[in-house]
Amino acid sequence: MIAEFGYGIALVSFLVAVYSVVAAVYGATKKSASLVESSRRGMLLTFPLITIAAGSLIYLLVTNHFEVAFVYEVTSRSMPTYLKITAWWGGQAGSLLFWSWLLAAFASAVTIRKWDRDIEFLPWVVMVCSVTLVFFLGMVVFYENPFTRYWLVNGNVEPHMFQPALATIFTPQDGNGLNPLLRHPGMVIHPPMLYLGFVSYVIPYAFAMAALITGRTDDRWIRLTRRWSLWAWLFLSFGLVLGGRWAYDVLGWGGYWGWDPVEIAAFMPWLTGTAFLHSVMIQEKRGMLKHWNMILVILTYALVIFGTFLTRSGVLSSVHAFANSPIGPLFMAFVSATLIASIALVIYRWPQLRGETEMKSMLSREALFLLNNLLFMSVLVICFWGVMFPLVSELFTGQKVTVGPPFYERATAPIFAGLMFLMGVAPLSAWGHSTVKTLGRAMWKSALIALGVTVILFLTYTKNYIALIGFFLIALVILVTAQEFWRGARARQRSQNENFFSALSRLMGRNRRRYGGYIIHISMMLMAIGILGMEAFQTSTQGELAKGDALDISGYSVKYRELASWDDTGKGVNFTRATMDIYKNGIYLGQLHPRIDYYFDSQQNMTIPGNRSTIKDDLYIILVDWQPTTAMGATFKIFVNPLVNWLWVGSLLFLVGIIFAAWPDRDPAEEISRRGITQSANQPSAAD
Amino acid sequence: MQRTKFILGGLLILAAVVYLIVSSTQASAEYFMTVDEVKAKGAQAVGQSLRLSGAVMGDTIKYDSATLTLTFDIAHVSGDNAEIEAQGGLAKVLSEAVNDPTRQHVSVVYIGPKPDLLRGEAQAILTGKLDSDGVFHADELLLKCPTKYKQAVPDQAEANK
Known part of the structure; x- marks a missing residue:
């Protein structure tokens, strides 16, 4: 009964979304405001549907x-x-519904806003969101x-929607x-989190398409969606980090990132999204790279759909799992169709986007x-190549060949180093024109101190030259x-006669994006320290x-004290838990409890x-195995990370x-400081 | 003048990326093979980086926890998913492979913790190299258990038949 009802409502919302597409396109081409309004209401x-x-x-799910x-597959009585609620996105069918729900929520949030000056975008934004929703x-x-x-x-037992x-x-x-x-x-x-990031990127894409279709190709679409792209980026980044943390805490292999296709699928839209975040600033400040921004947002959208599909088609250990799912070809068709249509639009508007x-x-x-x-x-090309290589090689040589983590590490490491160097140089460069001399004058002190740090590390910590290059760049x-x-x-402080801290906080508050960006750069460097530590110095026994x-191991002494094993029938789990005494250089530090849970x-x-x-x-201690007779020992693997x-x-x-960068500005009038002095501070705000 | 500089710079980056991709691919390429293919290649496959897939034979799993040495045999299964689907799905294919005495087998050695998912009739995807005795030394194990994969019909239902 409930199942039929839920299905019925899903069907109705599908039809409503189809209607919205049709009404939006028809309303826009016939210039019918009432039809456009009707598509917006659709x-x-x-969302409620x-x-x-x-x-x-x-x-x-909750009522067994x-x-x-679907309920059978993802839940059980225990x-x-x-967890039964969150099982909603624990399987493919449910997570597609979850995706749709998020998209409907975001699209609704966007369509509720005031459209006064951007009314020509409205039908096309509704169309793009609805087309995605229809899919x-x-x-x-x-x-x-x-x-x-x-x-x-x-x-025989067969799955059907309606009674045969x-x-x-x-x-x-039981499930x-x-x-x-x-x-x-x-x-x-x-x-x-990943899905929030994925879905948020639909909005900037929708506005980009609206700009291309209407021919209003100035940076209005970028300014309208700036906050969306920031939040999208936040969720996507946070989702990636959480995934790493989860792998570290639960998977028990001592790492956080394994370059498997699923991870890369979520990483690729992050790469284009990050590039987009940077390059839109050039369009806003200098009116350049308009084609490029369009292409980036289109690519991000395509990779988001592609990524949803990859992450959802199960734990893929080989790309061949593509064919496993009946929805694979449909996803491919949808990605290709939207990609071709969008690129065609960019080409059509090419002259306006100069x-x-x-x-x-x-050096500007x-x-x-x-x-x-x-x-x-x-980096994107390298990742894409790695994911696609087995298919490509099979196509051309008949032999399936894959590449593993060493491929990605080797190929991307120099590029990441280059990106780090850029983070050190770019903030010092000026719009329009910089020279080696001006840059050198601005950074020689920092470079000298960074070099000093590196020498100290060389003398006291490590002789690994790759790690030293990394540490130099981080310090720089x-x-x-x-x-x-x-x-x-x-x-x-000098010009406003304020004390240093209020000067700093006002400065940052007035330039949220810039200083938020700098905080992010520093945080990236802290993360780089962790990554370098793992890559270069991880030891295990x-x-x-x-x-x-x-x-x-590495000054630690890990002593096996005891092992306990018991059933928790309520949770349906058997716990086996070891107790280890930890000493460092002879000093007792406490106990650790690696365990194995059997469901x-x-x-x-x-x-x-x-x-x-x-x-x-x-x-980091993993309990590997134990002997059932307690007199015998247990086996451990220990990492020092x-x-x-x-x-x-x-x-x-x-x-x-x-969050600092994305936080709404208190005073929207600040926004018009763009393009330097061409606009006066009294002009009415062009804020969102 | 500026334009040519930018184009040159772009080409330089392009060349560097192509170099990185090509050299890294060569350095870390792994050949995807099935048990039958490895057996057919024989000595040629020795020493190459391989990614070998097959069905885990449950009664051959042995684990020496003193040395963390895991050994087991895998039986041939097709590497082509379309073929697997045509034969009735992964679970059925794996189960048939394990119970079919005519299939070819490869012995596998792995040093490390015993993976949680290792059991009979799991699909193993192993990364490593073949030695001259025909034993596969795996550096990495990936396991797929068909019970974790969606089956249209619950187990209880099959018992009812």
Whole structure:
């Protein structure tokens, strides 16, 4: 009953979305304001409708309706209610509905805003959002229906939406249960974060398309969607970091990033999104790179759809899993169709998108931003090549060849180093024109101190030259950026006669994007410290220990004290937990408890490491195996992960920086300071 | 003049990226193979970086926790997903592979923690190299358990048939 109802509502919202597309296009071409308004209302209606459909699905999930195939697949009786709710996005069918719901929410939020001066964009924004919605809802309604139920037909159980002739409903006793690996708080919020990021990027894309279609190709669309792209970037970045943290905490392999296709799928839109974030500034300030920004936002949209598809088609260990899902070809068709249509529009508007100024100096800020973009694109190309290589090689040689993490590490490391160097130089360069001399004068002090830091590290910490180059760049960027804060605040302090701290806070408050960006640069450097530490200095040891025995690694001594194993029938889990005494240089530091949880419903283990985290290093212990007779020993693998904590510290600072940058300005009139002195401060604001 | 400089700069970056991609691909390429293909290649496959897939034989799994040495055999399964689907899905294909005595097998050695998902009739995707005795030394194990994958019909239902 509820299943039919939910399905019915999903179908209705699909039809409403189709109507919105038609009404928007027809209304825009016939210049009918009432039709456009009707399409807008249609768009607004999809959100409550999908909310009701989703509510029905959640009701089925929470109340153990295992006759519904989706409920059977992702929940079981032993799961707590909050996990049953989050199981909504724990499987493909549900997550497509979740995607649609988010998109409807965002599109509604956008269409509610005041459109006065941008009314010509409205129908096209509604159209692009609705087309995307039609696609996702179409998937839900026709291919990956989460409301499908099991029916007993002639003694066989078959999944159908509606009752086949002479069939009775079949209700399994208990569900399959959510994959235990996904029952972690990190994993509960990681997918929605990624999805929030993915879906938010639909909005800038929709405005870009509206700009191309209407021919209003100035930077209005960018300014209208600036905040959307920032929030999108925030969610996407945060989702990626959470995914890494989850892998570190739960997967028990001592790492946080494995360059597998699913991770790369989420990373690729992040790369184009980051490039976009930088290059729109050039368009706003200098009126250049208009074609390029269009292409970036189109690519980001395509990669978002592609990424949704990749992350959703299961845990792929090979690209060949593509073909596994019936929706694969449809996704490919949709991505190709939108990509071709969008690129065709860009070509059609090519003459209108010409730059207003020429790039003159190789070291000007715009040129360095362009270089930054090219480097991000290079990383993208490398990632794309890595993901696609097996298909390409099979096509041309008949032999399937894949590339693993070493490929990505080797190919991207020099480019990341280049990006870091740019972060050190670009903030010092001027719009229009800079020379080696002006840049050198601005950065020689920082470079000298960074060199000093590197020499000290060489003498005391490491002789690994790749790590030393990394540390030099990190120090350089942090110093240059800190100097920027210092210089700006000092200048304001002198001119406004304020004390240093209020000068600094006013300066930052008036230039949120700029200083938020600098905070993000510094946070990236902190994260880079963690990544360098893991890549260059991670050590590990392993062995079987009898009770009272110890393993030594990097000054730590890890002593096996005892092991306990018990069933928690309420949760449906068996816990096996070891107790380890930790000593460093003979001093007792405390205990760690690596454990293995065995889930009865899905017959799967989950390895939870015991981790002691300090700013210097992490001691990370995995319980590998144990003998059932307690007299015998247990086996452990131990990692020492130097500096990895900086990765998480950096992530938090990153969050601070981006929220700072995206926070609404108090005084919208500040916005018109763009393009330097051409506009006077009294002009009415062009704020969003 | 400026224009040519920019174009030259762009070409330089392009060349660097192409170089990075080509050299890194060569350095880390892994050849995807099935058990049958490895057996057919014989000595030629020795020493190459391979990604080998097959079905885990449950009763051959042995783990020596003192040395963290894991050994097991895998049986041939097709590497082509379309073919697997045509034969009735991954779970069925894996189960048939394990119970079919005529299939070719490869022994696998892996040093490290025993993966959570390792069990009979799992699909293993192994990265590593073949030694001259025909034993595969895996550096990395990826396991897929068909029970984790969506099956249209619940287990209880099959018991009812």
